[in-house]
Amino acid sequence: MIELDGSLGEGGGQILRSALSLAMVTGKPFRISRIRAGRPRPGLLRQHLTAVQAAAAVCGGTVQGAELGSVALEFTPGPVRAGDYSFAVGSAGSCTLVLQTVLPALLQASAPSTLELSGGTHNPFAPPAHFLQRSFLPLLARMGAQVDIEIVRCGFYPAGGGALRVRVSPCAALAPLELMQRGALVRLHAESLVAGVPAQVARRELAAVQAALGLADEALAVRELPQNQGPGNALLITCEHEHLSEMVSAFGERGVSAEKVAAQAVRKMQAYMQSGAAVGEHLADQLLLPLALAGSGSFATTAPSQHTLTNAEVIARFLPVDFRFEALPAGATVVRALTRP
Amino acid sequence: MTKRTVIFGFIGTQLDSGGGGRRWEKWRPTVALTQQADLLVHRIELFHSGRHTHLLDQLRADIGKVSPETQVRPVELAIEDPWDFGQVYAALHDHARGYAFRPEEEEYWVHITTGTHVAQICLFLMVEARYIPGVLLQTAPPKKQQENQPGTYALIDLDLSRYDIIARRFAREHADAVSLLKSGIATRNARFNKMIGEIEQVALKSRAPMLLMGPTGAGKSFLARRVFDLKKVRHQLAGNFVEVNCATLRGEGAGSALFGHVKGAFTGAASERAGLLRSADKGLLFLDEIGELGLDEQAMLLKAVEEKRFLPMGGDREVGSDFQLIAGTNRDLRVEVARGRFREDLYARVNLWTYELPGLAQRAEDIAPNIDYLLARHSEEAGAQARFNTEARERYLRFAASAEAPWRGNFRDLSASITRMATLAEGGRIGDAQVTGEIERLRAQWAIEAGEPRAPADLEALLGAPALEQIDLFDQMQLANVISVCRAERNLSQAGRRLFAASRRAKESANDADRLRKYLSRFGLDWKAVTA
Numbered sequence: 077m078i079e080l081d082g083s084l085g086e087g088g089g090q091i092l093r094s095a096l097s098l099a100m101v102t103g104k105p106f107r108i109s110r111i112r113a114g115r116p117r118p119g120l121l122r123q124h125l126t127a128v129q130a131a132a133a134v135c136g137g138t139v140q141g142a143e144l145g146s147v148a149l150e151f152t153p154g155p156v157r158a159g160d161y162s163f164a165v166g167s168a169g170s171c172t173l174v175l176q177t178v179l180p181a182l183l184q185a186s187a188p189s190t191l192e193l194s195g196g197t198h199n200p201f202a203p204p205a206h207f208l209q210r211s212f213l214p215l216l217a218r219m220g221a222q223v224d225i226e227i228v229r230c231g232f233y234p235a236g237g238g239a240l241r242v243r244v245s246p247c248a249a250l251a252p253l254e255l256m257q258r259g260a261l262v263r264l265h266a267e268s269l270v271a272g273v274p275a276q277v278a279r280r281e282l283a284a285v286q287a288a289l290g291l292a293d294e295a296l297a298v299r300e301l302p303q304n305q306g307p308g309n310a311l312l313i314t315c316e317h318e319h320l321s322e323m324v325s326a327f328g329e330r331g332v333s334a335e336k337v338a339a340q341a342v343r344k345m346q347a348y349m350q351s352g353a354a355v356g357e358h359l360a361d362q363l364l365l366p367l368a369l370a371g372s373g374s375f376a377t378t379a380p381s382q383h384t385l386t387n388a389e390v391i392a393r394f395l396p397v398d399f400r401f402e403a404l405p406a407g408a409t410v411v412r413a414l415t416r417p
Numbered sequence: 418m419t420k421r422t423v424i425f426g427f428i429g430t431q432l433d434s435g436g437g438g439r440r441w442e443k444w445r446p447t448v449a450l451t452q453q454a455d456l457l458v459h460r461i462e463l464f465h466s467g468r469h470t471h472l473l474d475q476l477r478a479d480i481g482k483v484s485p486e487t488q489v490r491p492v493e494l495a496i497e498d499p500w501d502f503g504q505v506y507a508a509l510h511d512h513a514r515g516y517a518f519r520p521e522e523e524e525y526w527v528h529i530t531t532g533t534h535v536a537q538i539c540l541f542l543m544v545e546a547r548y549i550p551g552v553l554l555q556t557a558p559p560k561k562q563q564e565n566q567p568g569t570y571a572l573i574d575l576d577l578s579r580y581d582i583i584a585r586r587f588a589r590e591h592a593d594a595v596s597l598l599k600s601g602i603a604t605r606n607a608r609f610n611k612m613i614g615e616i617e618q619v620a621l622k623s624r625a626p627m628l629l630m631g632p633t634g635a636g637k638s639f640l641a642r643r644v645f646d647l648k649k650v651r652h653q654l655a656g657n658f659v660e661v662n663c664a665t666l667r668g669e670g671a672g673s674a675l676f677g678h679v680k681g682a683f684t685g686a687a688s689e690r691a692g693l694l695r696s697a698d699k700g701l702l703f704l705d706e707i708g709e710l711g712l713d714e715q716a717m718l719l720k721a722v723e724e725k726r727f728l729p730m731g732g733d734r735e736v737g738s739d740f741q742l743i744a745g746t747n748r749d750l751r752v753e754v755a756r757g758r759f760r761e762d763l764y765a766r767v768n769l770w771t772y773e774l775p776g777l778a779q780r781a782e783d784i785a786p787n788i789d790y791l792l793a794r795h796s797e798e799a800g801a802q803a804r805f806n807t808e809a810r811e812r813y814l815r816f817a818a819s820a821e822a823p824w825r826g827n828f829r830d831l832s833a834s835i836t837r838m839a840t841l842a843e844g845g846r847i848g849d850a851q852v853t854g855e856i857e858r859l860r861a862q863w864a865i866e867a868g869e870p871r872a873p874a875d876l877e878a879l880l881g882a883p884a885l886e887q888i889d890l891f892d893q894m895q896l897a898n899v900i901s902v903c904r905a906e907r908n909l910s911q912a913g914r915r916l917f918a919a920s921r922r923a924k925e926s927a928n929d930a931d932r933l934r935k936y937l938s939r940f941g942l943d944w945k946a947v948t949a
Contacts, residue, residue, distance in 0.1 A: 121454040143419050144455055164485030166451075194485070234452060234565060235441045237482040272438030307438035330442050330565065 078104055078393050082111035082147070084386055089124045093177045094387055096131040096151060097365060098394035100181035105152040106394075112147070119145040123169035127177045130163050134178045158185035158246065165195030170202035171231070171240050180365055182244040183221050189244045196231045197238035198269070198310040200327050203358060205230075205240055206312055207323045212362050215255070215320060219366055219373075221247040230269060230301055232308025232327070250366055255375035256410070258354040259318020265295040266313045266341075270328075272306025277334050281311050284338030289313070289345065311337055313345045322348055322356045351378045353408040360384055360411065367413040368397040374412040376404070384411075420524040421459040424450060425540070425549060427499075427532030428465040434472055440479075444558035444568055446530045447476060451484035452567035459523075460488045464512075464532070466496045499533045506539045513548040525551025526572065545575050591617065597650070598643045602790045606780040612772050619770050620644045621651060626722060626742040626767045628750075631774030634827030637745040640774065641703040644743065648701065654741065656700025659693050663709040671714050673730045676721070682731020692729060694721055697740035705745040707767070708753050712760065719763045742767065777824040777831060784817045787828065791835040803839035809852045813838075816856050820914055825866050834859060876900075879947065880940065888940070896940060899933075900947045909933060909944045 080095055095106050112118045120128075120143065128142050128149065136154035161178075165171050171193035182189045197205040203212070209225045216223060222245035231238020266285045268278035278298040286296055301308075309328030314321060324344035326337045348356045353376050355363065360377040361384045367373040368391045380388075380401055388399040402410040426447060433445045451458050461480070465473055477489045494508040518525065527544050529537045543549045553573040559566040577583045594617045595610075604610055619627065627644070629637040638660060645658040666674055673682070677692025694702065704710070710718065721727040722742055726735045744767045753759035777784065788810075796802045805813070816822055817831075824830050837858070838851045876897055877885050885893070899916060906912040913929030914921065921929060937943055 117455045119455075122457055123454065125457070144457055166482075166484040166486065231482075234567075235438075235479070235482060303438065307441050 077150075078106040080106055080108040080390065080393065082108045083113035084389070089121070089127070089173075090383060091386060091390055092124055092149070093127050093173060094365070094390045095394075096127060096177050097180045098391060099151055099153045100131060100135045100137070100156055100178070101184055101369065102394045103153055103155075104394055105150070107148065107150045109148040111149065117145075119147045120149065122166060123173070126163070126165050126169045127174055130161075130174050130178050131181075133161065133163075134181055156181040156185045158182065158187035158189045160190045160192075162192035162194075165193060166236060170196045170199040171238060172197065172199075172203045172205055172208055175208070175225075175240065175242060176203070176362070179223065179244065180369060183223075183247045183250070185244075185246050187246060191240070191242040191244070193240040193242065194231070194236075195238060196233055196236050197227060197240060198230055198308065198325075198327070199233045203362070204310060204312065204323075204325050205238075206314075207325065207358070210314060211321045211323050211359055215253060215359075215363065216250075216366060219247075219250040219253050219370060221245070221250060221366075230271060230305045230308065230310075232271065232306065232310065235307060237305065250370040252370045252373035252413075253363070253367060253375065254373060255319060255354050255363075257318075257376070258320060258322075262316040262318060263295070264289065264291060264313070264315045265297070266291060266311065267297040267299055269299045269301060269308070269310045269312070270306070271301035271308045272303045273309045273328065275300055277309060277328060278311075280334035281309075281328070281338040284335045285311070285313060285342055288338070288342040309337070311341045313341050315345065315349070317354075320354060320359075322359060324348065324356070348378075351408060352406060353378045357381050357384070361387060364388055364391060364399065364411070364413075367411075368395050368399075370413070371397065371415045372413050374410055376408050376410050379403075379407060379409055380411065420522055422457065422526060423460045423462065423523045424458055424526045424528050424554065425462045425551070426464065426528030426530075426554075427536050427540075428463055428469060428473060428476065429531030430469055430472065432531050433476055440475075442565070445476075445479075446528070446556045446568075448479050448483065449556060449558075449567035450528065450554075450570060451480050451487045453570060456570065458484065458487045460490060462490050462492050464492050464494050464509075464536075466499065467493045500535050502535050502539070505533075505535050506542065509539050509543050510548060513543055516549075518550055520550050525549055526554040527551050528554045528556065530554075530556045594621070594647055594651075597647050598640065600639075600643060600790060602783075603786045604780070605782040605786065606775070609775060609780055609783065612774075616640070616644065616770075616772060617647070620647055621653070623770070624741050625769050626744060627769075628767045628771040629743060629745045629774060630747070630749075630771065631745075632747050632776045632827055634829035635774040635776050636828050637774055638703060638705055639828070641701070641743045641745065645701040645703075648741075654700055656698050656740070657696060658701050658703070659697035659740075660703040660705065661693050662705040664706045666714070667709065667711070671711060672717065675714060676717055676727055676729050677736070678730035679732040682729075686731065690729075694718075694727065694740060695736060695738045698738040700740055701743060702740045703743045703745065706747065707744040708746045708748040708750055708759055712758075715760045715763050719760065719766060722763075722766055777827040778822065781818040784831065785814055787831060788814075788817075788835060791832055792839060795836060795839040799839070802845050803842045803847060804845060805847045806849070809848050812849070813852045813855070816852075816859075820911070821918070822859065823863055823915075825863055830859070830862075879942065884941070899936065903933075903944065903947050 080091060082091055084091060092108060092111065095108060099106050111120055122144065125142060125144065128139055128151070131137060132139050135156045138152045139149065141149040163174055165174055175191065175193060205225060205227050213223050213225065224243045226241040228239035228241055229237065266282055268281045270278045275298055282296040282298065285291065311326045311328070312323055314323045324341050326341035328334070328337050355375045355377040357378055360375070360380065363375060364384065364387050392398055396416040398414050398416060400412045400414060402412065404410060429446055433447045435443045435445060447461070447463070473491055480487055480489050492512065494512060496504050496508050498504060527540050527549055529540050541553065544551060544553055553575065554570060555573060556570045557568050559568040577587070595613055598613050598617055629640060631637055641660070642658055645654065648654040673690060673692065675693050677690045677695055678686050680686060680689045717727055721738065725739045726737050728735050750759050750764050754761050754764050792803055834855055838847045838855050841851050876893055902916055903912045906915060910930045913933040917929045917932055934943070937947065
């Protein structure tokens with residue numbers, strides 16, 4: 077039984093989700109205690125339970141302590157079963173976090189699977205569905221895994237109501253990934269999604285992005301979604317390089333001006349551009365597990381976040397893989413997965 | 418396994434409403450409940466009047482999106498006017514009575530943030546009376562800087578015993594009430610204190626009749642008045658305390674005194690008389706020696722107690738009086754029922770909360786605190802302090818608690834005794850002289866009382882005519898009196914102690930009981946035969 081301390085690092089739900097993914101792919105049970113210790117509302121929240129339930133459904137696992145407010149949980153995975161799953165995630169959670177939890181396991185299943193996910197698709201504190209689609213999945217495809225996400229409807233906080241349709245083809249063994257360079261810039265573009273929010277808001281955001289990043293008119297797009305997918309507004313800036321695409325996002329909020337939202341996204345994109353590293357902070361986090369499953373691989377990124385370091389520690393508890401973080405002179409870091417002898 | 422959370426609540430026609438996308442920027446209590454990160458609502462029973470179908474559909478759809486785990490069950494209630502208390506209460510009451518509660522598996526939270534104030538009040542009453550076995554739920558909007566958040570929720574459990582601070586307050590109030598019932602006398606007799614504790618609860622929770630049993634002077638009337646005082650302090654009674662000893666009501670005038678009469682009801686009824694029952698309207702009626710009441714009056718009293726209506730003497734129209742009844746008796750009413758002298762149905766009616774007040778001799782440990790109380794009362798009435806000398810007090814207490822002091826008149830005797838000593842006190846001091854004099858006085862008083870046969874013993878019935886003929890009148894007189902004393906005492910030892918008190922004082926010890934047993938056996942009698 078692998079024992080985990082839920083208060084490690086940032087002590088959020090990420091440890092739990094990583095552990096669930098790892099337990100499913102390795103078949104190893106785990107026990108996590110001190111879940112969200114020290115938070116104002118310690119213990120499991122609804123969004124965590126949703127991930128636990130999805131994991132249990134995909135592998136027929138058994139869970140103890142899967143209750144709201146529970147500070148300890150024990151998960152014993154069963155064999156991963158391919159199939160057609162649908163998970164309804166309330167707006168408190170996010171479709172993409174649930175997908176992230178069960179995806180590694182479904183890749184290892186013996187047959188293709190489909191997932192129908194409903195709930196939030198563009199939530200703060202979770203990867204937007206577009207990010208997975210454009211940035212993460214192409215890299216996964218390069219490692220040999222075929223996963224398609226169709227964004228049926230967008231869902232924003234708090235109304236939710238989005239829908240994703242995901243097709244997962246099995247991939248017996250992921251190939252290692254080497255990603256040290258981003259390559260030449262191919263395209264930088266920004267889009268603003270608005271649903272139930274005046275298009276004017278989107279235009280103002282894009283105007284601010286254009287001014288800051290010097291984009292051409294053709295690189296700007298207002299995407300007006302049907303009213304019933306709202307209310308919501310997400311500003312996405314995508315930069316495509318020769319070897320990968322990165323994306324940053326910011327969310328419109330009542331009482332926050334369009335220019336302020338634009339400034340947030342611009343700041344993130346500028347930080348990435350200036351770092352020169354191939355992989356941004358959030359993408360780095362997502363790549364650790366596939367790399368560990370492949371057994372080896374490396375990429376260059378910015379200085380690793382606490383999130384990433386904790387994630388690496390948890391992975392090492394389940395898999396015979398260690399991560400080495402090598403700082404480069406220019407502030408970048410090379411992350412290297414090494415299988416223990 | 419944690420229980421499923423089920424919420425009852427009214428649709429908020431104002432708070433839950435809102436059209437278009439902007440509704441998501443608004444705090445909607447019912448929707449917000451399903452958006453809490455640490456709360457999973459399994460089901461909402463959503464009360465509505467059938468007039469807000471559009472809002473209802475919207476809420477169901479929105480809750481379905483933000484919380485797919487939550488089932489929303491619309492419950493249509495027959496409410497025309499949500500501000501009509503009677504309608505809303507009746508509708509909720511009907512719903513709650515017909516609802517299949519499963520408290521083993523489900524937890525019920527009653528949301529009172531939405532709905533009219535009348536609805537809130539009715540929901541509160543449903544929970545308070547346990548028609549809905551749950552707790553109240555209150556929600557509040559998010560603070561300004563956290564807009565878009567679902568706000569906060571809080572549970573209010575009406576089980577007050579769960580709140581320490583309230584429990585302490587109740588304990589204090591309970592202590593105050595008990596102290597009031599005892600007039601602040603710190604009685605020590607465990608049985609008495611337990612009884613008072615229960616009377617306090619019954620007095621405050623019930624309007625049913627009470628029956629106080631006990632020998633004369635045991636404090637029945639005193640206690641009845643204190644119960645009245647307690648209920649008055651707690652605003653449970655608005656009327657007066659009316660007290661009557663039924664032994665004084667025998668004969669013609671009894672009915673009229675109790676139930677009143679109309680003008681011209683009988684010779685001398687020159688004007689209308691309200692009667693004691695009507696004087697006690699909204700108050701408390703204490704009927705002492707209820708066993709002395711005639712059978713006709715008993716029947717009328719029963720009707721008055723059960724229906725709160727009765728017919729005055731000579732009247733043909735019923736009048737009403739809503740009084741609480743406390744009955745007192747020194748007789749065993751069961752025996753009176755068996756003998757046909759007391760109505761069984763009236764007995765059943767008053768015999769719900771029955772308390773037997775022990776006599777003073779059975780509460781020897783309470784004599785001292787009662788002396789303090791009586792002295793304080795005397796001082797107040799006389800306007801002058803009276804205190805015991807330490808030794809005098811000890812001597813008096815020793816006597817008072819001894820077997821020599823039967824306290825036949827109970828507290829009435831003690832009160833008179835203290836009044837006498839306090840009156841005779843010199844310079845406010847009750848000394849040896851006053852105590853000596855008082856003890857003599859009490860002894861003499863009790864000796865006289867004991868000497869008076871309560872009912873002459875029927876020697877013929879006891880011994881049979883032939884045997885009686887063989888006994889001298891001289892001995893018959895003595896035997897009859899000895900038997901009277903036996904019948905007044907509880908057992909052979911006590912009777913012996915009283916009969917041979919003089920020789921007992923002279924000698925170091927004496928077996929009084931044996932002496933009495935031998936005396937009785939000379940006539941072929943024993944304790945059982947004479948006291949049967």
